[in-house]
Amino acid sequence: xxxxxxxxxxxxxxxxxxxxxxxxxxxxxxxxxxxxxxxxxxxxxxxxxxxxxxxxxxxxxxxxxxxxxxxxxxxxxxxxxxxxxxxxxxxxxxxxxxxxxxxxxxxxxxxxxxxxxxxxxxxxxxxxxxxxxxxxxxxxxxxxxxxxxxxxxxxxxxxxxxxxxxxxxxxxxxxxxxxxxxxxxxxxxxxxxxxxxxxxxxxxxxxxxxxxxxxxxxxxxxxxxxxxxxxxxxxxxxxxxxxxxxxxxxxxxxxxxxxxxxxxxxxxxxxxxxxxxxxxxxxxxxxxxxxxxxxxxxxxxxxxxxxxxxxxxxxxxxxxxxxxxxxxxxxxxxxxxxxxxxxxxxx
Numbered sequence: 001x002x003x004x005x006x007x008x009x010x011x012x013x014x015x016x017x018x019x020x021x022x023x024x025x026x027x028x029x030x031x032x033x034x035x036x037x038x039x040x041x042x043x044x045x046x047x048x049x050x051x052x053x054x055x056x057x058x059x060x061x062x063x064x065x066x067x068x069x070x071x072x073x074x075x076x077x078x079x080x081x082x083x084x085x086x087x088x089x090x091x092x093x094x095x096x097x098x099x100x101x102x103x104x105x106x107x108x109x110x111x112x113x114x115x116x117x118x119x120x121x122x123x124x125x126x127x128x129x130x131x132x133x134x135x136x137x138x139x140x141x142x143x144x145x146x147x148x149x150x151x152x153x154x155x156x157x158x159x160x161x162x163x164x165x166x167x168x169x170x171x172x173x174x175x176x177x178x179x180x181x182x183x184x185x186x187x188x189x190x191x192x193x194x195x196x197x198x199x200x201x202x203x204x205x206x207x208x209x210x211x212x213x214x215x216x217x218x219x220x221x222x223x224x225x226x227x228x229x230x231x232x233x234x235x236x237x238x239x240x241x242x243x244x245x246x247x248x249x250x251x252x253x254x255x256x257x258x259x260x261x262x263x264x265x266x267x268x269x270x271x272x273x274x275x276x277x278x279x280x281x282x283x284x285x286x287x288x289x290x291x292x293x294x295x296x297x298x299x300x301x302x303x304x305x306x307x308x309x310x311x312x313x314x315x316x317x318x319x320x321x322x323x324x325x326x327x328x329x330x331x332x333x334x335x336x337x338x339x340x341x342x343x344x345x346x347x
Contacts, residue, residue, distance in 0.1 A: 005080070006041035007179060007211050008065065012074035013038040015060055019285065033284045034060045036235040037074065039311060042179065047205060047212040049226030049243070051219060051258070053281060057235040058215045059103070062181040065213060066100045067091060078179075096126050096175035101201075103184040105164035109156040115142070115167055116152040122174045141170040145200060162193035169200065173208070181213045186221065198225055219262050223247055228320075231255045234292040235284055237311060241321035251314060251321070251328040254293050291326065299327045 014036055021029035035057040042048050050058050063069040065076060067083060076084045078094060099122075102108035109118055119141055120134045130137040139149035145166040156164055165185060172180050182201065186194040198221055205212055216222050222229055223243055230240040231254065239252040250256045257275040277296045282288055288295050294304040303326050311324040316331035 007044045007046075007079060008042040008213075009077040010038055010040050010065070010074070011077070013061070013064055013071055013076060014073035015057075015064055015069060016072045030285055033235050033287055035064065036287075038237055040230055040237065040240060042211050042213060044178065045205070045209045045211055046228065047214055047226045049222035049229040050213060050215045050232060051217060051222050051229060052232035054217065055281060055284070056232045057284075058217075058232055059183050061232075062100065062183045062213060062215050065179075066098050066181050068100070096122070096128070097178045099172040099175065099177040099180050101165075101168050101172050101180060101182040101185045104188050105161050105168055106156075106188070108168055109164055111156050114153050114155055115159075118156070118167060119171045119174055122171060126175060128175065137174070138170075141173055144173065144204070145170045146196075160193075161189050162197060165189060165193075165197050166200065169197075169204065173204065176208075177210060179211045179213070181215070183215045184217070185214075187216065187218070194221065201225065219247075219258060231258065234281060234287055236292060236324065238293065238324045239322065240311070242318065245318050245321050249317075249321075249331060251317060251323040251331075252293075252325045253297050253299055253329060256329055291324075301327065 015034050016031040016036075017034055018028045019030040019032065020026045038061060040048065050061065052058055060069065064071050067076075067086070071084055074084065075082060078098065081094070083091060083094065113121075116135060116138050119138045122128075123130070123134050123137070135152065139152055142149045142151060147163060147166055147170070151159075156167070159167065165188075168185075185201065186197050189197060201212070201214075202225055204210060212226075214222065214226050227243055228240065229243050229246050230237050231246075231252065232238070233254050239246065239250065239255045246255065247259065250259055257277055260273060260275040279296050282292065282295055288305070290306050290308050291297070291300070291304040292308075294300040297304070307326070309324045309326045311322045313319065313321060314323050314325070314328045317323065
């Protein structure tokens with residue numbers, strides 16, 4: 001993406017979790033390479049989708065962006081300020097501008113606190129006193145996310161999963177953030193509720209101009225919500241592009257395999273070839289040399305084992321469509337998957 005002043009700029013972002021072993025002295029004997037050199041940007045008011053298999057590093061990336069985890073390497077710049085290794089005091093002024101919606105609505109809410117206390121908590125921590133008082137603001141937020149303001153004094157166990165996730169959205173909105181990281185916000189919900197929550201987030205984004213990093217593994221929901229999509233595999237971004245360009249013209253073999261697995265929404269459509277990947281995802285403790293996807297790729301050659309492909313624009317790609325592959329798929333190689341724009345219908 002060519003944006004001279006992005007809201008969020010991530011460069012070479014890396015997170016390795018050390019593995020301790022040995023006796024009697026516990027020393028570092030290895031590392032889990034959860035995230036290994038990510039580069040992407042998010043503009044103000046934009047939604048970037050982050051997709052990939054379980055264990056590819058999506059959630060870790062979200063926690064690195066929000067500084068819930070300390071990066072091992074790389075750089076995270078928010079509104080021109082380097083926050084990669086900022087301490088608590090340095091982060092305080094921008095904490096309110098970067099919020100997170102967690103995956104599990106049952107675990108992310110304190111069962112001992114009322115809804116009013118949960119949503120007003122961020123305001124108390126940041127010493128924010130909105131006009132009319134915090135209670136009035138909380139009731140307004142409950143109304144924004146489609147809940148009854150009279151639920152102010154209820155406890156989380158009195159709500160369904162979808163309602164609890166709405167409470168999580170209200171809590172994230174309490175500080176009027178510029179960026180929200182949504183970590184698989186609907187994966188723990190029933191299909192009938194997923195569309196409601198996604199549409200709520202989309203409404204919030206459009207009306208309040210909030211930028212989103214939307215982490216998910218459901219390609220239909222990502223296409224419905226995100227303007228740009230980044231595909232991750234084993235800690236690296238293998239392809240990033242505008243939503244329609246990526247879905248209509250996937251250039252990386254892994255992206256093509258993911259899209260081939262999406263169910264058809266229409267019964268009279270011409271059957272699409274299903275690509276079945278061989279083997280399992282390699283361990284992030286000892287990832288393959290060169291291209292990390294080469295052990296499961298049907299196009300792998302000797303060069304793939306010796307040289308890691310850079311994330312660059314390849315021939316035939318539109319500007320901003322970047323692919324990390326030595327032998328990318330041919331242009332227009334796969335017809336666009338017929339995904340419904342209604343995630344409830346496509347799920």
